Structures are given as structure tokens and as C-alpha cells.
Amino acid sequence: MSIHDMYSALADSTRHKILELLKKRDLSAGQIGKHFSITAPSLSHHLNILKQADLISSRREGQEMIYTLNLSVFEELAEKLVKFFTL
Amino acid sequence: MSIHDMYSALADSTRHKILELLKKRDLSAGQIGKHFSITAPSLSHHLNILKQADLISSRREGQEMIYTLNLSVFEELAEKLVKFFTL
């Protein structure tokens, strides 16, 4: 995924909040949804964009889908930013 | 300006290219425009968004407006990203 997709993913307040929530602990889609007043399909759309940008991952646990923050990708993003302004 | 505005500013390919151009040297709006196939008002719109996000600055030189990259703001942005994934 491109750095552009990452910025786009971060440039939405709902998605930004999702990342903040996942920073504390892994959460299911339903648990994440409780923090927003949008429908499940809308939330699923945002989760999908974050996944496309490789900022989060998901695994199935029974009926639930558990989402996790991909910390290593944030490191890469920070590195790219540092390179941007130092070169 | 918020980190959210910065991400939004970066999440557009035209604006991203503008920043790449300004990395090499300061440029007038007209010189920047030569690299794109959009009208002057559209370009002005993008320059304004980058200014709002504090990623660039402008000064007048005669009839021209010269744009400069605000490198220090990129440093701050990288710092915030590092904090995000280390805390």
C-alpha cells in the first residue's frame, strides 16, 4: 500500500478514533462500533479502508472479527516522513 | 492546525506533488502550476489547504506569490507519529 493510502486512511476523524481505540487493546468490530453513532456497514467500510492501508489487521474469533493495530506500519510511515524532510 | 488537517492536506496526490516540488526549491504559484493540468483557481485552492495545514508559507515578490515548504512542521508531524505508536 502506498503512503498516499495511509494518509487518506488517517485523514478521517472516525478512522483516527478507531486507531486510538485499538492502541489500547484489540477490539471486535462490535466493540469498536459502540464508540460511534454510525451503522455497522459504515463502520465496516472504515475498517476496510484501514486494512487496505495496512494500518490494522483482523482475525476471526468465533462469531467476532477482532481488529489489531499494525504498529510496525506506523514506524515505517514515520520513517518515510523523516526521510521526506531530511532529503 | 490539527494533525487531522495535516493528514487531509497530505492525502491528495496533487498536494503531495506540490510538496515534492517545493522540497527542491521555492516556487511561484505559476511555476508550480506548470506541472499540473488544472486551472489557476484549482491550484490556488490546493495551495490554500496546504497553507491552512501550515505545511507551506507564502510571500509576495512583485506580481508573484512565492511558496516555501515549512520543514519544521514536517518534523513535528513525524514526532507526533512516533509518539502515537510508542505510547
Add this chain to the structure above:
DNA sequence: ATAATATTTAGATAATTATCTAAATATCTA
């Protein structure tokens, strides 16, 4: 002053993106 050049502002339209409802898929339990 007037004309020419550079850029921005205002307002309308087009393109993109977020959101919704309805329906589909996957898993678990009785």
C-alpha cells in the same frame, strides 16, 4: 490613468467518499 501579468475569490457543477437500508455470509447454540 490604462493595459498587461499573476494570483485569488466567489459561486456553480462534477467527482469522490461516507452513510444508509436490505440482503448475504459465517459462526454458534438449541
Add this chain to the structure above:
DNA sequence: TAGATATTTAGATAATTATCTAAATATTAT
């Protein structure tokens, strides 16, 4: 196998954002 719960997919609509044309502002030169 049904029925219940969790989530996603499909397709339509609403909201946001990029783009355009026309007009305004600022500067320079005649």
C-alpha cells in the same frame, strides 16, 4: 436443521471536496 448473533457486501443516496468559469485584487510597465 433452525434460529440467533456478528459482520460484511451490494447498491442507492447524501455529504464533502475538487474543479471549472467569471470576476476581483495586486503589482508592474507604458
